[in-house]
Amino acid sequence: MLSFIVRRLLQTLPIILAVAALIFVMFSVIPGTFASSMSDDGRSVLDAEVMTRMNKEFGLDDPVYVRFGKYIAQLATFDLGTSFRTRQPVADVIAERLWPTAQLAIASMLFAIAVGVPLGFIAALRPGGWIDTLSMIGAVSGLSLPKFWLGLMLMYLFALVLGWLPSFGYGDGSIRYLILPAVALGVAPLALLARTTRAAVLEIMNADFVRTARAKGMSESKVVRWHLTRNTLVIVLTTIGLQFGTVIGQAVVVEKLFSWPGLGSLLVDSVTLRDIPVVQGSILVIVLLFLLINMLVDVLCAVIDPRIKYT
């Protein structure tokens, strides 16, 4: 198992490097890097002397390859650079935002798993039945909803009309503030999980080994408990992992809508303010989280599925 984890880590490392390089290249070719970054719309001109001084301070005068070398060396020590705007270390700025994003992602995935997986399961038990038809119509609708619009509608209904929940913000960090953004973000993975679970159950229901189980004289409920659940779980778990990553990416919109102080709104604000080191750092951290989660899921799958370790 340990060697599996190590191998998986080694596979991930080049991807991280490639992403870091890509992000660096993308942002080092932006015209007017720093000077424009200090003005909101990138158009007003700063005093030439100030510009030179600042370019020197941030090492922007060096040739690109030198800057890239420095950048990678920095990354190796978990130094993500300094914010153009606040002069704070980017790592500190991001660290503050990590927990709210994690909260949001976990809450929305829990919601998606808790509703989506059982829904897909029930739907698959009677394919073509009314529960199946309704839930699959619901699923395709859920996948088609723009998250920020759903969030807006939820906000309107539950916060403004009914007044049950706060409309936006992080507040004191209590769960009341978390509910609406988590639901808005969780509906799409919920829909996808319901579809995947249904497909997985249907596939396994027709598998030969389930026929063997029935030939053993097993009741349907035992077939489900002894043979279906575990096998479905492996397939569903992979989807959960991928969706977890997608949710972190999609959180940008929902965080922005609900003024949630997470990584996503940090990223959008930094893009608007052209605070490049923070943009680079947030994207890199988001990718790292995404890869980390998928790795965890792979390991989890390997624990459940004995075939994976050896291949």
Place this chain on the structure above:
Amino acid sequence: MKLRANLLIGGVLFAGVVIAGIFAPWLAHTDPVMDANLMYAEEPPGQEFWFGTDAQGRDIYSRVLYGARISLTVGIVSQLINTVIGVCLGLSAGYWGGWWDDFVNGLTNMMLAIPSLIFALAIMAILNPGLTSLLIALGLTNWSFTCRLARASALSLKSQGYVQAAKVLGYGDLRIMLTQLLPNMLGPIIVIGTLGMGGAVLAEAALSFLGLGIRPPYPSWGSMLSDARDQITTAPWISIFPGLAIFMTVLGLNLLGDGLRDILDPQARARRA
């Protein structure tokens, strides 16, 4: 039964959006950008303004119609770019193999590691907001599934007898790829493309909502929603109609994609794409 319902409803929804987009100048009541009139700001839906008016007094119905043009353009063009990139890379990688295959594989893995909305957002960050930038940002960031599929089909097809026969006959690589391999993987690629279009429409709306896509005053559904939050208490219709339009368009494309999948890609269920 369900198969037909998918295609029918999806087709009708999508056709509706296409018609709205094409005939927007005739169907619209006012000019979507110029006809602002603060006299009529935040009018609720009614006889004169079917969907109400926004904070600048513009007719939301007309703006929603014109918004279809932007969504469709972005959806279709960016997905075409993705498909072309994905097919070119995947097909050649699967067919040629070797270092090129390794390279494409690495590239695909990297693409899959970056959430596509984040990638598109990063590209929008270095380009200026606008339609062209959107097409580039969304066209470059969502080809990995097409690429994987094209690569896998090319790998399995190239050992088939008729492809070998074409090789023996001295057909060039390009000719074999285009005439022997491509037609045989078209079905699933069309399916992915249709679903991808829906994704692109959603991504455009999201980026415009964040102020990084189409900028106001141009009537993109996403940008219409971006200032709607502030008026949601006083004028919820400003938010409702553009959102419904996005939902209907994407739902149409998703249903169409699911329906096409049942017809064109019978193995899809096994692959669980």
Place this chain on the structure above:
Amino acid sequence: MTAKPLLEVENLRIDLALGNKKFAAVQDVSFTIGHGETLGLVGESGCGKSITALALIGLLRDPLAIGGGTIRFDGREIQSLSASEMRKLRGNRISMIFQEPMTALNPLSPVGRQIAEMFVLHKGASWREAERLAVEALASVRVPAPDRRVEDYPHQLSGGMRQRVMIAIALACGPDLLLADEPTTALDVTVQAEILDLIRDLSAAKGTAVLMISHDLGLIANMCRRVGVMYAGKLVEERAAEDVFRAPSHPYTSGLVASLPLLGARARHGRQRLKEISGVVPPVAAFPTGCRFNPRCYAASDICRANDPAATPLNSGGFVRCHHHE
């Protein structure tokens, strides 16, 4: 007065529902199996052998269903049994081995546990007790080091080993009837004989009756006293195994026998081409009128194309379904 047979199948019909239409995939199939007896069922793929077996164990699934006839097991008509009564029969008194040992076992469950389930289901054993019995069951199918093998997952075992596990499962509760559906088809030739020996020895030792299904007439002749030949959903001939070989009555059976390579035949008759039966089994929706074999039969005449032949008893025992039987 002979004892009542273990299994009596009378005029069994199995319907295949395609859209709104129903087609009889299996029709007029009647046979009996006595206690401890071994009956072979032979025919090309698609002739209805496997679904007949699935009907016997009550595992036909949509779009297939029993459309008529009776199946009496130990004097009780199984169609009249409730689902839970049927479950008590299934696995416990009637069990089944499938063709594909690769997929017939759950890939995520250790094989010992999959055997142990039988004891928990039917013998009321605790899991701990059942796991111990599983080791014994594995030993009885001649798996080396069974105490360690029980912890293996199916993918760690060879095809032959997996089929042994299947046999251990099928025979765990000492059933009265074992349905073996092409149990060796998916295995290496070298392993086939071992598996067949195992099935023969164990069923003989426990007094288990066997319905052996195969497309391989040679294998059936080796294993079974009596043979039923199926073609396109009908039993066309049923007789003692040696009679089938010596003097096949149905043209289809003759064809099957003639297509067998005979040891020493080349020495006696010189080099000869093996005979084959031309054509393929028609699909269920396109069964021909009259005798279903007539389009492929060398002896077909007008009556064959018009009327379906009835089962004619033969002097030597058994029956044949042919207008022109020899």
